[in-house]
Amino acid sequence: AQKITQTQPGMFVQEKEAVTLDxxxxxxxxxxxxxxxxxxxxxxxxxxxYQGSYDEQNATEGRYSxxxxxARKSANLVISASQLGDSAMYFCAMREANAGGTSxxxxxxxxxxxxxxxx
Amino acid sequence: xxxxxxxxxxxxxxxxxxxxxRCDPISGHTALYWYRQSLGQGPEFLIYFQGTGAADDSGLxxxxxxxxxxxxxVSTLKIQRTERGDSAVYLCASRLGLAGFGDTQYFGxxxxxxxx
Numbered sequence: 001a002q003k004i005t006q007t008q009p010g011m012f013v014q015e016k017e018a019v020t021l022d023x024x025x026x027x028x029x030x031x032x033x034x035x036x037x038x039x040x041x042x043x044x045x046x047x048x049x050y051q052g053s054y055d056e057q058n059a060t061e062g063r064y065s066x067x068x069x070x071a072r073k074s075a076n077l078v079i080s081a082s083q084l085g086d087s088a089m090y091f092c093a094m095r096e097a098n099a100g101g102t103s104x105x106x107x108x109x110x111x112x113x114x115x116x117x118x119x
Numbered sequence: 120x121x122x123x124x125x126x127x128x129x130x131x132x133x134x135x136x137x138x139x140x141r142c143d144p145i146s147g148h149t150a151l152y153w154y155r156q157s158l159g160q161g162p163e164f165l166i167y168f169q170g171t172g173a174a175d176d177s178g179l180x181x182x183x184x185x186x187x188x189x190x191x192x193v194s195t196l197k198i199q200r201t202e203r204g205d206s207a208v209y210l211c212a213s214r215l216g217l218a219g220f221g222d223t224q225y226f227g228x229x230x231x232x233x234x235x
Contacts, residue, residue: 004161033220043208045162045226052220091161095220104175105150105214107224109161 003027004092004110012116013082020067021077021113023092029053033095034075035107036066040088048090051075082117089114121145123227125211131233132201140196140230144213151194152224153186154210162210168194169216201234208232 005024013019025034036048051059051066059066067076079086093107124143132138144151150169154162164178168188176186183201188194198205208231212224 031220035223037226042228043231044228045210045212047223047225050221050223093161104167104169105222105224106152106164106167106175106178107154107162108164111159111161 002110003108004094006092006110006113008113009111010114010116012118013079015084015117015119016081018078018080019082019115021079021090021092021115023075023077023110025073025075025092025094027073027094027096029096031097034066034068035093035095036064036075036077037091037093037109038086038088039091039112045091049077079115084117084119087115087117123211123213123225125209125227125230127230128228129231129233131235133235134201134203136201136234138198138201138232140198140209140232142194142196142211142213142227144192144194144211145225147215148213148225149191149216150214150222150224151188152212152214153194153196154212156208156210156229158207165196165209198232201232203234206232206234 032053034051038046049061049064051068063080065078089112091112093109126141153165156162167175171191183199186196208229210229211227214222214224
């Protein structure tokens with residue numbers, strides 16, 4: 001089973017509207033972290049937002065917020081007031097603990113969602 | 120400050136040749152990662168360094184792949200006897216090395232490797 005599932009290969013949104021990018025994850029750990037990265041056509045992975053499994057509040061960073069539903073194992077990214085520059089590939093990723101309970105920090109990524117913002 | 124840098128940005132080689140890809144992490148970051156990203160896919164983990172030692176190399180696909188970080192800063196990913204299937208973008212990332220899941224990884228621009 002895939003650890004990170006992004007079911008939307010592509011999404012379209014009108015400029016200035018909000019859009020939700022879906023992410024579900026699979027882990028038996030109690031402690032883990034969830035990340036979203038943006039990858040423009042230039043190729044660089046840009047960190048957007050982080051949510052810890054024990055965080056009670058949904059994470060927010062400017063126009064980005066994470067809709068974290070732990071029981072459903074989902075961590076959807078919400079982008080408000082979309083801008084043309086938001087057009088990019090978006091990846092959801094998870095960091096889990098090792099067998100000993102520590103974490104080396106390696107990230108497991110989903111397959112990504114291509115977001116296109118229309119003017 | 121300066122981000123993660125990677126050189127070269129592009130590398131074209133012939134099947135069977137040896138290549139080296141370099142990563143210069145953010146100053147002060149003790150943890151360093153290599154990932155490989157094939158076209159249309161998410162990055163896949165290759166190897167993790169904490170300081171000079173490879174703490175986790177479970178993602179290296181076979182013994183043609185090797186990485187070093189001799190002084191705990193710059194890292195080099197080495198691929199011997201390259202194959203066409205090695206063609207991908209190789210991404211390097213670094214983080215401070217703090218405990219806790221929120222210690223964020225910052226990525227470099229990647230090296231696009233093409234094996235002819």
